[in-house]
Amino acid sequence: MELYPLLRLVHILGAAVLFGSGAAIAFFMLMAWRSGERAAFALVARHVVLADWVFTASAVILQPVSGLALAHLAGWPLTAPWLLASVGLYLFIGACWLPVVWIQMRVKRRLAETDGPDIPADVHHLMRIWFALGWPAFAALTAIVWLMITKPVG
Known part of the structure; x- marks a missing residue:
C-alpha cells in the first residue's frame, strides 16, 4: 500500500476516534451527572x-502528525487558508x-473522597463548566472535519 492512502486512513480514523470518543465520553459523563447518583x-x-x-x-497526538504528513505528501502549502x-x-x-480533562480528574477525585448519596455542590459547579466547554469544542471539531473534506480555496 502506498504511504498517502495509509496516512489518509490513519487521519480519518483519528478523526473518527476524536468524534466517537468525545461524543461517548460526553454522553456517559452527562448522563451519570444528571442521574444524581454519586456512586454511579x-x-x-x-x-x-x-x-x-x-x-x-492518542488521537490528539496522531491527528497533527498524520495531517502534517498528508499535507507534505500532497504538496499543500502549510499556509493554505483551510489548513x-x-x-x-x-x-x-x-x-x-x-x-475539561482537569475537571474530569477533579470530579473523579472529589467523588471518590465523598460518602453518601449526594453529589457535592462543587462537583455540580465543575460539571457546569465542563458542559459549557464541550459545546464550542465539538462545534470546532465539526468545522475541522468540514475543512478536511472540502478544502475550500481562499
Whole structure:
C-alpha cells in the first residue's frame, strides 16, 4: 500500500476516534451527572478519565502528525487558508479540552473522597463548566472535519 492512502486512513480514523470518543465520553459523563447518583457518577467518572487518556489523547497526538504528513505528501502549502483555519480550530479545541480533562480528574477525585448519596455542590459547579466547554469544542471539531473534506480555496 502506498504511504498517502495509509496516512489518509490513519487521519480519518483519528478523526473518527476524536468524534466517537468525545461524543461517548460526553454522553456517559452527562448522563451519570444528571442521574444524581454519586456512586454511579463516581464509577463513570473513573472510566471516563481513563478513556479520555487512552482514546482521545492518542488521537490528539496522531491527528497533527498524520495531517502534517498528508499535507507534505500532497504538496499543500502549510499556509493554505483551510489548513491554517484547521490548526487554529485545533488549538482552540485543545484550549477547551485541557480544562475539561482537569475537571474530569477533579470530579473523579472529589467523588471518590465523598460518602453518601449526594453529589457535592462543587462537583455540580465543575460539571457546569465542563458542559459549557464541550459545546464550542465539538462545534470546532465539526468545522475541522468540514475543512478536511472540502478544502475550500481562499
